[in-house]
Amino acid sequence: MPSSYEAPSPDGSRIGVFYLNASAARAGRGQIVSRSLFLHETVPGHHLQVALQRENASLPDFRRFGWYNAYGEGWALYSESLGDELGVYRNRRDRLDMLYAEEFRAARLVVDVGIHEKGWSKQRAIDYLPGTRQNAELEVERYMAWPGQALAYKVGQLRFRAIRTKAEATLGPAFDVRAFHDELLADGSLPLGVLEAKMDRWIADQKNRGAK
Numbered sequence: 001m002p003s004s005y006e007a008p009s010p011d012g013s014r015i016g017v018f019y020l021n022a023s024a025a026r027a028g029r030g031q032i033v034s035r036s037l038f039l040h041e042t043v044p045g046h047h048l049q050v051a052l053q054r055e056n057a058s059l060p061d062f063r064r065f066g067w068y069n070a071y072g073e074g075w076a077l078y079s080e081s082l083g084d085e086l087g088v089y090r091n092r093r094d095r096l097d098m099l100y101a102e103e104f105r106a107a108r109l110v111v112d113v114g115i116h117e118k119g120w121s122k123q124r125a126i127d128y129l130p131g132t133r134q135n136a137e138l139e140v141e142r143y144m145a146w147p148g149q150a151l152a153y154k155v156g157q158l159r160f161r162a163i164r165t166k167a168e169a170t171l172g173p174a175f176d177v178r179a180f181h182d183e184l185l186a187d188g189s190l191p192l193g194v195l196e197a198k199m200d201r202w203i204a205d206q207k208n209r210g211a212k
Contacts, residue, residue, distance in 0.1 A: 005041040036080040036098035045076040053188035074156015108150035
């Protein structure tokens with residue numbers, strides 16, 4: 001079973017848990033813990049994202065517990081890129097691990113579209129993915145059963161990055177990354193179009209405040 005995150009229960013009686021697949025360590029092959037994976041699944045990724053959403057009692061239940069893949073996975077993938085700013089990637093290997101993971105997400109996007117839009121065969125999709133054949137087979141079967149899920153990672157990440165680039169360019173020295181991230185997560189999971197419109201209003205408001 002791959003590493004995964006399980007969100008806390010709605011009533012808070014069960015905490016959120018990140019499960020790390022340590023099979024390689026048990027088999028004596030050693031275990032390199034991926035820092036980018038922790039950023040994706042825990043903080044500032046899914047755990048922070050989901051905890052903030054579920055504890056926001058001002059949201060109706062369908063918003064507190066709703067999920068849009070492009071937002072949820074897009075934020076988590078964007079979170080991986082924050083390792084440099086957070087000082088988590090301490091050496092070249094850590095950063096290369098993050099870049100390899102991002103490359104794999106890009107390949108998954110191609111395979112997802114290839115299978116469901118371009119008519120790719122299962123074998124062609126397996127041959128396209130990097131890594132071991134066993135892992136490629138497992139991944140392709142997942143994409144076959146869940147159209148658009150792999151696509152959502154990169155689409156969401158690119159949109160988060162584009163919104164940040166726009167905010168930085170518009171606000172210049174007044175850009176506050178902490179306030180920006182707070183606003184991105186404040187209202188829980190949203191369709192990307194709704195998120196972008198919301199952030200456009202936030203950017204305009206921040207600019208107007210700076211002009212006063």
